Amino acid sequence: MAQEPADLPAWSLPAGAGERISIGVEWPERVTRDWAFGGATGKGMRVCILDSGIEAGHPRVGEVERAVAFARGEGEDEEVEVVEDTEGDLCGHGTACAGIVRQLAPECSLVSARVLGAGFKGSGPILLAGLRWAVEQGFDVINMSLSTTKRQFAELLHELADTAYFNRTVLVASAHNMPVESYPWRFSSVISVGSHEEPDPMTFFYNPSPPVEFFARGVGVEIAWLGGGTILSTGNSFATPHMSAICALVLSKHPELTPFQLKNVLYLTANNVGGET
């Protein structure tokens, strides 16, 4: 096992101290999907769905460990507050994402952080507050099937994405398939996801032409729909939770992996690299 990050020299490495940072991961000759996530269920992993909430008791989602919501107080200068969420999901987007993660990583723990649904106005500060909370909670994976185009939030989002990366929280974010600048998926500390058209939920590709780094299943996906049902849908919003779930599977089997190492495992097991199906 790797040493705890606190034991490691932070800013420099003295002569002859290479032993002190020996990494305990035993890489096989070839990283296979079986090594990476064969038999994994996501058990022990906490996945946060930063979205519109999750419908309680949806059969595709099952148990939700905790649900919180972010909202701004009444006044103009009020801070964004975190409250326990009893409203569930107002639009269905978060439930759909949660259902995909549950399907592929059935034993992971799901937490809902609702940052959407209270109107579009002021959604930027609420998104930031929600992401900050999720990063502070130290989730193993945060699923963000959304982005902002507001440049004024880019710097703060970047800092949060980097903090998550160094604190071993994997931030998985939907890329845009349009030529617009949006965040946080463009940051290299994030795992960004676009869609492919294959029907297999475990098929994913590494993109050698970033900024979009991975393609996961996003076309014709049967998603959880409000009211306990399902519906067919397409979008990067649904490719992203496929990748979040795969991250949860790998980390549940190899909890010592940092986000950097995890990204390497994803690269080595991608279908267009070395991943066998």
Place this chain on the structure above:
Amino acid sequence: MSDLRAAVAAGALGSEQSYRELLQSIVEVARSIFDARASSVFLFDEESDELVFEAVAGEGAGDLVGQRFPSSTGIAGWVLVTRQPLVVEELDKDPRFAREAAESTGFVPKGLMAVPLLHEDNALGVLEVLDRPQKAAFSLAEMELLGKFANEAAIALDLLQKARAARTVLEDEGAEADALARFAARLDEAEPEKREAALQLLDALGKLLRER
């Protein structure tokens, strides 16, 4: 003196009309290309935090323009708040959605494609294409094509909003516009030498205003 104001106002109003026609033509073409039952553009009204039907082609054209609903509800709302394009099929299977759709637009689509209209760092609205024929599974190529229409619609919507803002300025800040219009009228009447001198003075005034 009110001639200039009238001219500027006519320009703003005229361009507003042109941009509306441009938006209408974008939804008409989107509907034809996808062979769809309807296509619409929603404008995000920041003031009221609502989405407003701004242009509609096909089913619902004529009745829906101007109708409003809260910015984060419905599939157009998802797309606006997440800024992610989305395709949903088999919508008619969902009785709740079917009822809501029928109440607000008068018909229930089987499926729809929706894409956010992003311009610079703003989300201006949403473009939707309803009921494309489901001969084949939806493809990412169609999503890309929809994205191209969205770019056009976003530019048209941006111009439309600017034209409306210009008109509001003319209507609300008549006093300042009047002062400028009076100046323009005097300039127009002045003899060439005086006109030249006035323009130099104006140029100097512009420089002074730029300095802090």
